[in-house]
Amino acid sequence: xxxxxxxxxxxxxxxxxxxxxxxxIGVDRKAYSHFETEYTIIPIKxxxxxxxxxxxxxxxxxxxxxx
Numbered sequence: 001x002x003x004x005x006x007x008x009x010x011x012x013x014x015x016x017x018x019x020x021x022x023x024x025i026g027v028d029r030k031a032y033s034h035f036e037t038e039y040t041i042i043p044i045k046x047x048x049x050x051x052x053x054x055x056x057x058x059x060x061x062x063x064x065x066x067x
Contacts, residue, residue, distance in 0.1 A: 001063075003038065003061060003062060003063075004036055004037060004038050006060070006061050007035065007036045007050075007061070008036060010050075010054045010056065011036075014054065017029075018032050018033050018036065019032075021050070021053075024049065024050075024053050025046045025049045025050055025053070026046065026049070027046065047061070
């Protein structure tokens with residue numbers, strides 16, 4: 001699953017709209033939409049808030065693997 005697919009999956013699993021997720025991380029719906037579609041890179045401060053909201057790690061969102 002790609003980064004943008006995971007963002008969509010996480011918001012859908014909690015039944016949150018882009019507007020609601022944007023409000024949680026402190027941006028408007030359009031800005032969050034750009035993050036979700038990979039049009040704009042999501043700043044780390046928003047990623048951390050997002051991870052806390054969905055109770056996941058950055059490793060999960062970006063498919064980082066430890067060797």
